[in-house]
Structures are given as structure tokens and as C-alpha cells.
Amino acid sequence: MMDFVYWLPIIWAVILVAAISIYVVLDGFDLGIGMLFALERHPDRRDVMVNTIAPVWDGNETWMVLGGAVLYGVFPGAYATLLPAFYLPIILMLLALIFRGVAFEFRVMTRGTGREGLWNTGFMAGSAMAAFCQGTILGGVVQGIRVVDGAFAGGPFDWLTPFSILCGLSVMCGYALLGATWLIWRTTGVLEESCRRWAARLAVGLFIGIVAVSLWTPLLHAPYLRRWTDWPNILFVAPVPVLTVVLGALFVMGLRRGHSKGPFLCALGWFFLCLSGLGITVWPYAVPPGLTLWDVSSPPSSQFFQLIGTAILLPVILTYTIYSYHVFRGKVTETDGYH
């Protein structure tokens, strides 16, 4: 029994990281498309951009609700510490997501009333703000939180540091890259060509961000540095930076040769590696630098009951999510009315 109690939080940490990763890549390209509104001003092409995600964005955002709910049910100690610690960026992110979410419908429904501009701006600014907040929260977790007696004991702006701002900007850049590469896959013509240009620049920006964050992170806490430099750890972690560079090369090739899916898959790969790197860095802490997974987890009875449901439901969810993407597969084109 002791073993099981030890392993439960680890299993849950894996599920939580998977849910967050799925969220980041799925809503990442949604939010990225929102940000790309800043570069694409043509109303018809903007419609095409939105239409590539209109049938799936609800489901994409649900992964974030799942992340919050799992944290609440399985790691309530982390939920109760992280949310007050990131109170302001979380509230800002939620408000930004409200603007972004309603803009899908509102920008169409207000067409011709003069208010459409407001909701296009809301879509763009909401996406940018949400992406930035998510990045700063991620950075804020990595840099650590002041905890006394298992509760947050810091100030309202502890999260706001040069490091977290760098993370915020990197995530914005990364999401925009996901959005651009998604559109390369799902659209044609002028829009696809523009996206290839944008993707190249965004990839450079993201690469710089990844390098800067990677060099900065080990300096934040001594254990982080040891995790990446101690022997034999280095054997296991070395593939992460190497693969990052390999994927970069594949990305450039895919972009040059006109591949339609390749650049998107490479961008996904980068996100996967970044999140793995972060996981390796902060392990086994749920709230660095003080609280481990076991410190913050709910009683085994809660974790076990929820695990049964998850084991049954998650494969079902993935199946019909894939089905839904399958229904709306293929390139989305502008209407004939446009040409």
C-alpha cells in the first residue's frame, strides 16, 4: 500500500503534465492565430483564419479547465498556493480569454455595425494577453514561490520579474509560431505564403527565447543547475538541447521545401521539448522551491477515485476529439466571392 500511495502523485503528475501539454499545443495555435490578426488585416483572410479553429476551440480550451480541476482535486495544496500567488496574472488571463472567446461569435454578429473592430481587437489583444500571462505564470512557477506553513506568503507582484517577462514573451512568440504553422497546414494561397514568412521570423524569435530561458533557469536555484550538469544526469538530459537544434534544422527544411504539415509538427516538437525540460528542472516539486508533489496531494482515496474515472474517460475523450478534428480536416479556403 505504501508503494501505491507513493506512486499515485507521480502518475497524476504525468497526467497533469500531459493535460497541460495538450492544452498548450491546442490552445497555443488558437491564441497564436489571434495574435496573427496583428499582421493580417484583410477581413476575408481573417475569416479564414478564424474558421480553421471555430469548430474546435471550445474543446481546446477545455483542457485548461481540466488542468485547473485536476490541480484542485488531486493537488489541492498546489492549487491553493499557486492561484493566490499568481492572482493578478490569472485574473488578467481569464479576462483576456473571455474577450478572445466571445470574439469568435461577436465579430461576425456585429458585422456591419461598426463594432466589429472592437471584437477583432478583442480577439487579437485577448489572445496576446492570455499568452503573455500563461508564460509569466510558467516562469513564475519555475523561479519559485514564497511559502510559509504550506500557504502562499508573498506579495501581489512577486511573480513579475525579468525572468517571468522573458518567459511571457517567449510563449507569445511560440504560440504565434504554432498559429502560423497551423495556418500553413490548413490554408492556401496568399495567407499560406504570408504564414511561411511569419513562421520563419517567429521561429528565430522563439529560438532566442528558448536559449535565453535555458541559460537563465539553472541560475535561479542551485538544484536546477545540478539537475542539468551533474553526472550521470547529463546523459539523460543532453538529448533535450540536441533535439531542439535537430528540430530547428527540420523546421527550416520544411519551410523552404513547401511542406504543409512539417513546420507545424516541428513547432509542436519544440513545445514538447521545452515542457519536458521544465518538468526535468522542477521535478519533484509542485510548488518550487518548497513543496513537493507529495506535500500538496489530496488523500489517496481522492486520487484513486479520480484515477479510475480518468483511465476510462481520457481515452474516450481523445477518441472523439480526434474524430472532431477529422470531420473538419482539409484546407479551409476563402469563398469565391473574394476573388
Place this chain on the structure above:
Amino acid sequence: MQYAHDPALLLARFQFAFTVGVHIIFPAFSIGLAAYLAVLEGLWLRTGRPVFLDLYRYWIKVFSIVFGMGVVSGLVMSYEFGTNWSIFSKKAGPITGVLLSYEVMTAFFLEAGFLGVMLFGMNRVGRGLHFAATCCVSVGTLISMTWILSSNSWMQTPRGYTIDPATGRFMPADWLAIIFNPSFPFRLVHMGLAAFLSVAFIVGATGAWHMLKARKAGKISSEPVRVMFSMAMWMAAIVAPLQILAGDAHGLNTLKYQPVKIAAMEGDWVSEDHAPELLFGIPNMKTEHTDYAIKLPLAGSLILTHSLNGRVPGMKDFPRDQRPPSPVIFFSFRIMVALGMLMMLVGLWSLWLRRNSTLFTNPVFHRVALCMAPAGFLALLCGWVTTEVGRQPWTVYGLLRTSDSVSPVALSSMAFSMTAFVVVYVLVFGSGMGILVRMLGRAPQEGEHETPPSHASGILATSMHPGVIDPSTGKGA
């Protein structure tokens, strides 16, 4: 209780009440409307009458707006437990967090996964699968309601837990007892019927408006308008009386498990047999007296115990620091009941008119039905205020105080977020309401468009379906 007037706590409560109060409208709307859409599509498939498809297409546009607003306002809720009530989350998370996770996995994904097919997939998956998608979304809204009400009811009537002495955490002991806690079945039925009733009155008012408009223009109202009005009035006539029975049963359940809530709802201070019912009054928490009371003899005992000499509790039976604020719930409860009665009268009136074949021609009734548009939602909000404010001063009834549940968040942060929520919600949901009213102000057409043309062009008209015609331009894609 010394913390009860702490401004940060008050702000945390107002903010939560405000955000959940706005949110609750949309899922209730979605629950009722998704079921209505499933019925419409089912009727269309069965009878082949185009009027049902017209109505389906008319209301699905409303649904897409309402559902979107529900998703974004609900996302806020799933994080607000932690931002505003971190101590509560930490202690009750092992139970309420797990229930919320089940809601996400069994309901939210189901709704979101099939919503895309429901909104945009008619030409891609065929009729049968599309109907299945509509049903999945509808079932998803019902499952969602079931879990969240189970969680909410557990906070009202907690069962199946132990309390860890070291940490004060609630430890689940019996999940079936937790989920099927004593107030859950009553709350579930009451809320479900409320959602159906609220939507019935919105649909009915929309029909009434278009009939009045047609009458003014000297025309006969179109078939879709008449059909939706008739369906809505059937719902009102059947569900409103059922809702009153359900509310009565819920009241008896509350009397058994939360007697002080009943005492505060009724403005009763002294426990008595042969208790009167107060039709009006202003309960005063300081003087422990209800001023300006207008009493109906014996009715209190009759309503609450179903007998003339039944014993009805008074607030003085309970310590001062365990009483909910009676002035709030005394009125919210009465407004809810009054609206419920009005809705039942409208339903019965519709039966009478139907018998005389004047349902579609009586303009007075149509004006009344139009005015009743918000009745269902107002009653629902009043009921929610009654049950949630009536739970005070506890978050987990009798076990964890609201003042001991709040997050260690700075007052300035709370004040900032409160302001931001109000500004954003007024702008966003105010605009949403405006859009909805404008949509409903346009009558359903025979041969209704599937979705607004500009919206769907890219999704519906792809190279895979060269035959699809864009209705706005008449051109093939």
C-alpha cells in the same frame, strides 16, 4: 465572526457572487436550449416537416452565442475557487475538486467535442450523426448540471467524509454518500426544471413578439413563429406546476437538514406550532424581529410541514453567529415564489386559450408572454441567492466558515480584480445580450439559413463539398 466584515472577505464574496451569478444564466440557458434543439431536430428527422429545421437553425445561432459565453464565464469559475477561496479549496478540494474533475471529463469535453459538429457539421457528417452530435451536447449539459449540483449540494449537506485532525482536510470516506448527499436529488430536479422553464419563457416571448409584430403589420404570423410559441406554452403549462411541486419538496428537505435557513427565509424568529406565513416584512437581524409583518395565519405550518399544527423553526433557536442574513433571502425567496406562480398562471392561461383556439390570436396574452421573457431566469437567480446566501456563514455547511475559507490575497488585488470583472462583464456580456436581443428580434424564416453566411463560408464550403451553396451570395464554393 470577527472577520465577517473584513473588506477583503466581503470583496471576495461579492466577486464570486457576481461572477457566478452572471455565469449561471448561460449554462441554464444552454441546458434548456440544447434539449429544445435535440427535440426540434428529432421532430424534423421523424416528420420531415421543414418548420422544425427552420426553428432548429434559428435557435442554434442563439445557442452558439449562449454556449460561448457560458464557456468563458465558466472558465473563470474553475480558477476562482483557488484565487478567492484557497483555504476552502485546500480543505475541501479532495472532494469538490474531484467532483469538478468528473464534470470536466464526462460533460465539458463531450459538449465541446460535439459542439463543432453540431454548429458546422450538418453537411459533413450526414443527418443521423448530426442528430447524435446534438444529443451528445444536450446530454453533456445535463451531466454537467448533475455533477456541479452534486458538489454544491455536498457543501450544503455534507456526507461521506471524515475530517483529518492534523490538517482539517475533508477526507472522502464514501463516494456514493458524497455524490448522493441528502439535498442533491431535490436540487437537481429543481434546477433542471428551472433551466427548462427559463428557456421556455424566452422562446415563448420571442414567439409572442413576432406574433405581435405580424399583427401590427396586418399579417398572419409565420408557421415557425406559431410552432415555437405553441411548444413553449406547452412547456410552461406542464413544467411550471411540476416546478412548484419540486420546490415544495426541496423546501421540506431544507427544513430537515438546514432548519435555520428556512427560519431565515421565512423571517421567523421564534419556533412555533400553528405558525403563520409572512407575506411581507423586513427582518431585522439586530433587534431579532421582523418589522411591518403581514401574516397569513396557519399558512407557515401548512406550507412547511403540510399540517396546520406543524412546528416551524425560528432563528432564535440558533446562535447568532450561525444565522444567515435573513433580509436578503426573505425577499429573494418571495420573488422566486411569486415568479413561479406567475409562470404557472401563464401556463394555465395558455391551456384555456388553446381550448378556445385563440392561442395565436389573443394579443393581451402575447403581451403578457413577452413581459414574462426574463421571469424564468430571474426566478432562477433568486432561488440561487436564497440557497447560497442561506448557506452562510458556512462554505461547507456547519463545518467550515466562509471567513475561514478565504485566500490570503491583498485587498488591493481584490479591489482591482473586482473592478476589472465588473467592467469586462458589463462590456462583454452586455454586448452579448444586445446581440441576442437583435437576433431574436429577427423572425425565423421559412428556409432559415444554417449559420450566418460570412461565418460559415470557410468551414462549410470547402473543396470536399463542391456542391455547397453560399446563401449570402448564391454562389457555389
